Amino acid sequence: MKYSQMKRFLMEHKDSMKPPYISTLDGILTAGGELIGYQELEMDSPYLDVHEDTSYTKDYVTLHSHEFYELLFCRSGNLQYLIGNTRYQIRKNDIILVPPGTSHRPLFLEQLREPYQRTVLWINNDFFETCKQNFFADTGSSQYAPQKQLPYVIRPEGTLLNQIDQLLAALLYEGSTMRLGSELYRMGLFLQLFCLFYRMNDHPQSDIPKPENTGLLDQILNYIELHLSEDLSLASISAQFMVSQSTVSQLFKKQLDTSFYKIVTQRRLIESKNLINSGFPLKEVAEQCGFCDYSVFYKAFVKEYGISPRSFRTREKETHDFY
Known part of the structure; x- marks a missing residue:
């Protein structure tokens, strides 16, 4: 869905949709059960x-x-x-x-x-x-x-x-x-x-903000980024950083307001889109992003983005071919 279409949908249904229908950027769930995902919005131009x-x-x-x-x-x-x-x-x-x-x-x-x-x-x-x-x-x-x-x-x-x-x-x-x-x-x-x-x-005429000081959360996020294809469980992370599983779990909930496993899955799915756009075979994408098999990857992708990996690849190819 294009951004202008989403805005038009909201204007047409603003009286019938009760807040907080737009409370998260996962998307808008319509009365018909359709999920309009924000991160999968397409450009109008x-x-x-x-x-x-x-x-x-x-x-x-x-x-x-x-x-x-x-x-x-x-x-x-x-x-x-x-x-x-x-x-x-x-x-x-x-x-x-x-x-x-x-x-x-x-x-x-x-x-x-x-x-x-x-x-x-x-x-x-x-x-x-x-x-x-x-x-x-x-x-x-x-x-x-x-x-x-x-x-x-x-x-x-x-x-x-x-x-x-x-x-x-x-x-x-x-x-x-x-x-x-x-x-x-x-x-x-x-x-x-x-x-x-x-x-x-x-020729800098402005201040370039520096990243925040590195703490345990930043170290774990960096580790996740570098090991997406490997086992990323609470047990493996707690062993790697020598802290308890509850410490890791509470850290993600407190600092990111989400679960450790949700962040891992989202990072894997984001990387999967990058690999698909780079032309990797879909089964290889699933393996490189740490999913145990293609069916698990397929279900997670559809749940997150409302579109299959194959349909996503076709859509992005058409976009690049148009330009």
Whole structure:
């Protein structure tokens, strides 16, 4: 389902659906039993989409990934954000850039004193990579483009912050009007943003937030990331880090508000999407992601994303072929 279709669905059913029907980012469960999964939402545009979003203290956002770049301009909120296996402390006006296939989620929404508001850009992966190649070709450094990665979190200030804010406001306006040439105009605005980000990266005019200090949770998350194909049970993790199983279980519940096994399954499924997109056979994907057999992987994938692994592969191939 595309983002615009989900918004239309909510508008049409807002009077008949009782809160908290939108309380989690697992999706919206309709009266007919259909699960509209947020992390499987598709872009409306083949290039970039822009919208505004707000999360409240009652909301719960699961660990998820997208098949496109997601840029978040945080307009409020003082929260932590988990990107991959690294936690960052996020402030107002921070910019979060999440590459395709990278797991992420905000943490501790229930502790916020105000709603978490952000401007959201979704950027097609192929379009983003084309922008990158053209940017470095123009600067005479195209051979380094694949290695030039933007940081996950940027903290712009002063004039630079004002420039970014104005460009995002223009993007939102164009997205709401859809006038003649609006798509091309929005692409031009994004190209200005893109150049600003990479200029900042080469000649920092902003603070680059550092990851939070590494603790037991971060060590376990990093271990999970590096051993997805292996046995990842409470018993094996507690033995690896020489702590009790209850310590591990309580740590995940307290810090991530979810279970250890839920995080492991979500990380495996996110990695499975990356492998599918890379062309791996489906049975091999299941093995490399630590599922005991294909049927277990299939059921977990359908439950999480509402689509079979084979259908997901077909859909993503059609998206890339279109671009």
